[in-house]
Amino acid sequence: MARQSKDLKQRAPSHDRTKADQPPGGGGETRASRPDQDGRQRVVIEGVKPEIDGGRFPIKRVVGETVVVEADLFADGHDALSGVLLYRHDSSREWQETRFQFVTNDRWRASFPLNRIGVYHYAIRAWIDRFGSWQRDMKKRVAADQVSSIDLLVGARLLDESASRAQGTDADRLRRVAEQLRKEPRPSAEQLAAALGEEIGRLMAIYADRRFATTYGKELSVTVDRERARFSAWYELFPRSCAPEPGRHGTFTDCESRLPYIADMGFDVLYLPPIHPIGRTFRKGKNNDPNGGPDSVGSPWAIGSHEGGHKAIHPELGTIEDFRRLIRKAGDYGLEVALDLAFQCSPDHPYVKDHPEWFKKRPDGTIQYAENPPKKYQDIYPIDFETEQWETLWAELKRVVVYWVEQGVRIFRVDNPHTKAFCFWEWLIGEVKRDHPDVLFLSEAFTRPKVMYRLAKLGFTQSYTYFAWRTSKAELTEYLTELTRTEVREYFRPNFWPNTPDILTEQLQHGGRATFMSRLVLAATLGASYGIYGPAYELCEHRAIRPGSEEYLDSEKYEIRHWPIDRPDSLREFIGLVNRARRGNPALQCDDSLHFHRVDNEYLIVYSKHTEDRSNVILVVVNLSPHHVHAGWIDLDLDVLGLKPDQPFQVHDLLTNAYYLWAGSRNYVVVDPQSAPAQVFAVRSRLRTEQDFDYYL
Known part of the structure; x- marks a missing residue:
């Protein structure tokens, strides 16, 4: 139950003391009291999760999600504790609060909902719960038939104290129970049960004596973005290559004609490289x-x-009015236009x-x-970010971003942000999102991991990754575990790209059509956000400028290309199938539930995703070898999938529309890369009809 709290004035740091803070002891030491420390604040708050770099950076979520906070709460002695999680949106000065629940071993948990985009703040407060201690001990005394009148009077006094802090019916209720505890010779079993019940405990927690509460020494924050920050499918396109006939420079109007093609494949973000002169x-x-x-x-x-x-705008592409029209037309097809930001x-x-x-x-x-x-x-x-005129430089670069926001752009792909000052990005993103919290920034930084993570902490909404170069089962498993099972997941949102105009991996150069298909499935199902550079991808463009290079031959970065998008061997329909599976299955729209399952073949990788209530479960099997059929026995973690060991279940391949009946944890798969190098199964815990069951018999 959430309630409002006016302030956080009872602020005190957690009880981590240096030697100078210790109480008097041997050797004639004297106590150096901390001016902000009340010695009666006995609760320790530590081990707070999520907390990034000691609270220096916010965590990331999207609107509609919940922030789950855990902390170690403990004190000296054996008294019971209570604690609350306080939270508020940046636009409000009123704090809401919800109670912490005990988990185990001094670990406590609470959560709060995120109903608006922007920034939320959260804090923790905990105190000695004197009435909770009384209730706990009284239950033991009742069980041992050791209740004394003094014990009852102690409880009555605690109830009276809380009643003095309460109002209305709550105050009356607490006073009535206090009077019942004072009855001679003793209250009835029914009256005593009321004093020991959950309802009175709830009221006493609300009106508890918090004079000596400990407030965690840091106010933490969470950046809340719109849903596209978590789930998106990007398609990169050079507008100048969109002309229907070879040899002509394309325009924004030509780009409009591609919108149905892109939308039909199921993409929702159209990313344009720089459109400037x-x-x-x-x-x-x-x-x-x-x-x-x-x-x-x-x-x-x-x-x-x-x-x-x-x-x-580059004159051959059109005018600013043409660009605005492209944005509007894209919106009609459910597409957002993302613009390259290259400083x-x-x-x-x-x-x-x-x-x-x-x-x-x-x-x-x-x-x-x-x-x-x-x-x-x-x-x-x-640009020299160490210039003495850095303030005027920063202001001008902010004006650039704001200008395009005013034209209707809400997503920016930022080119090489790791070559610009960190402090600049933190300032710029903060400034833009303060006035336009729906704006998203994708970091294109293929550099060292710590640099990539720092940029994400500074405010980038999504980030490119090393996915393009992770090809083996061991590499993919290790990397995705890092991204989804460590603290990294709190601030780093991956966006997986199997190719870009700068990256044509050796695997794509030599793996053929099957590799393009399998890498697409991996990108689109391992990650809730992914993208491709097209039409190069769906047309399986694999020619490198020279052996050992990842540069495309006849790279579109330096010339206009005419792409035959209606070629019969295009992966257009396959990509559409994959994106429809993503849109139709909420399990594929987030990354937190990713789980790898064991399979006795190193060329097969098996993983699943599921919604929190297991109402939607997806199991993916990918053949990592583009040239050979591979088979193996999968050892499923049934608990993860929400399945019972003795319960048959159905799997429906969303790519081929095939149905299979499986049972137990061990099941056999065969994946032929020449037909479909991957299987994307929707897992159903029970058969829909008797006819379904008869089909398998």
Whole structure:
């Protein structure tokens, strides 16, 4: 039961004391009292979960979810304890509270709902529960027939004290029970039972004496996003390659014509690489040729020309009105448009002329272009976040984001955020989400794990991962366990991409159609959010520029490509099947329940997801070998699936529409990669009809 609490003024740190804080002892030491510490605050609060880096960063949730908080609550002696979890939305000054429930071994648990996007705060308060101690001991005395009049008077006094803090019918109820305990020679069994009952215990907890309560020394927080932060399917598309005929630069209007195609495959986010004017100086040619000719279209990430910078649109794509119309039309198909946010400039960007102080200078006075030796990117100038004019720089970059938010963009894919200052991102995301809490940011940082995790803590809604390079069962199991079973899951929301314009893995280069299918199933079912770079993916584009490289041959980053999206061997229909399975099964729309099951074949990986009430259970089997049929015995964890050992159950393959009757924990599977390299089973604990049962007989 939740109730309101006006403030958190009874703030005191948890009772972790340094040597100077210890009471007087041998050796003539004197007690150095802490000014904010009342020695009568006896409860210790520690081991709080979730808590990220000592409360420095918020956890993440989406609206409609619940935050479950656990903590160790204990004190000296044998007194009973009570505690409350306090919580409030950032827009409210009123604290709500709900009681902690004992779990085991001094561990307590409470939870609160998240009904709005934005930021919630939560805190913990606990105290010695004198009436709870009295109730506990009285029950023992009653059982041993050792009740004395003094014991009853102690209870009556505690009830009177709480009645003085209560009002109305609650106060009257407490006083009546107190009077019953004072009856001579003693109250009736019925009256005593009332004093020991749950209802009186609940009232006494509400009006407890909290003068000496301990309040956890940190106010923790949770960032609450809309549902798309947890569950989304992204499709990356270059608008300039959307023209229906080869050789012409595509426009936003051409991109509109692709919307039914993308929506039919079941995607809900259309991600566009940078749509801004492209610089001419050092413009790259096909296949990253540093000497692009006059007909070269250049890289969209070389942002800025005389036509404008980050708040302008490449003229050949259309106008700002065309872009707004694309957003509206996409919405008609259930698609959101995500925009690339790349804070870097071409040598022709207006910032270079107007704010040269925002860029690093080499000893010869020229501006330092981007490098990743031996690679050189002469067409890109990185921004110097150590400039003395950093405040004006930050303000301008915020204006860029706000401008596109005002055009209707609510999702940004951020290019290489790990090459910009951490403190900048924390400030920028906080500023934007303060006024626009529905805005989402995807971090494209393929870098060291701790850097990726730091960016997530700083506020990025979702993050790219190492999924593209995790190929074996052991690698996938270990990595997904880290993401879903450790503290990482509290702040890092993975978004799995089997390919990007920058990443054509060796597995996709050589694995053939079966690999594209199996990697798609893995991305879409291991993660609640995933994406593909298309049409390269559904057309199984696998040609690398050279052996050992992950760069595409004829990369769309440097030229316009005409994609035959109606090709008969396209994976379009298969992708649609997978996305429909995701949309139709809530178990696949979150990551917390992911569980790996044992199977006696290293080329098969088996895992499940389920809703909290087990009303929806999905079991996935994937053949990790693209060239060979593999079979094996699965050893299912039936408890995880909500199944009984002696109960037959049905599995329905959502990709092939095949039905099977299984029983017990051990079941046999065969997966042929040439027909369907994966099986996505909906698990049903009982057969729907007698006809279903007869079918298997």
